[in-house]
Amino acid sequence: MKSTVYPLTIFASLLVSTKATPVPVDVSSTSLKECGDQWYSPCSYTCRVGADSNALCPVVNGEAMDDCAGACYTPLCYSCNGTALAENPRKSSGTFTLTASNPDQAFDGQPIQAAGNHFWVGGHAATYCPSNVGSICNSFPNDTTIIGNGYMATVVPGGQEIYWQTDGALAFTQAHSISEFNLSYYGGGIAYEGGGYFGPNGEDLITCPVTPEGSNMTAWKLFARLVGVEFPGSCVGLYAVVHDQNITAGAWQYT
Template sequence: MYSCANKQLSILPAQSGPFTVQALNPNAPFHGWPIEACGRHFVITQHGPCTYCPENVPRDVCPPGNETLLYAGSGLSVYVPGGQQYYIEPNGALGFTQAHSASYPTGSLWGVSAYQEGAFIYLPSDGWIACPDGNDASSWQVFAKLPGLVFASTCRGFNAVVHGRPSGSFGAWQYT
């Protein structure tokens, strides 16, 4: 959100194009790993996102689907008609809509901010936390630390950092 250069603190510009998000916590096993869309939620993993491209769509039209690209505010960078949106569920989970649907859990929150080569944040929260995703030690589900929520001791806090991608980039036909 801020940059410090030559003892001057300045706010970073908002991210305007597509971007990826990376999790940073030197004391966590996932330090430096990307945040990916998979299973209608976001996870910190090195396995890449979960994507789909219909068989009737020419392969050269489908993006590679090897990274999760987002837009500031609430959009995923996808080709699928109608797009896909991301939001924070009432339990704090960072989730996204199914393709061709605007449906999301009642009580979900919108308005995550992204800053160029800076933070990916939701200001009413106390930051981000990741919890082990089942028995898979290489996958951690992403949650916003919303007021009143309590997380297991196995969960780890982290900073989410934005990395811009070229304008017009698409991450996938759709995320699943």
């Protein structure tokens, strides 16, 4: 798929401004650093030295964004030719797994797994294989959640679809059912070749600690920051990184 190159003005509402207000404090007594005529906290920003001037780019999900002629972006979905941003190629076919990325969190690098018709950071995938289908399930990884563009990578008749619920949660249908509870957006997120996985309209992802029904343990549930949805302060932002797979199914069905 050919990348489309856009002038930076088109992305004005999507990208983070590099402008920052100088901090009116005694910098000699703080851990702030200088970037041109601006002071910043290394915990929240990084200084990108460009051809024209220094630019502050924020640290998002534990990772500093890159600078493209004054606009900050993540290479998980964009690339820069020096003066303009190009959206990276989106995945149009094939299967993939997802891992969580946020170097500031203990779950960094953990797989994103399917269980209870939702997606979770870490833990194990919940799968099922009926005894009357023979040994076919021995060929599946089973504890690895594999998905495609809008579907679970399974072989159960009728398949299993992925969708977004009204609270921003990423969910999937039960086997032998087309019911989509609290449907907000049909289909999965936007996956980029060799990049990241984002919400249905390119929204950032977030994970929140919840206690699944029937459990007394806390787990990290996956959501997208859908417009109008508010999340508690206990939630943490993350990137979901795409990893291509060369198999068509990860399980007979996910449960």
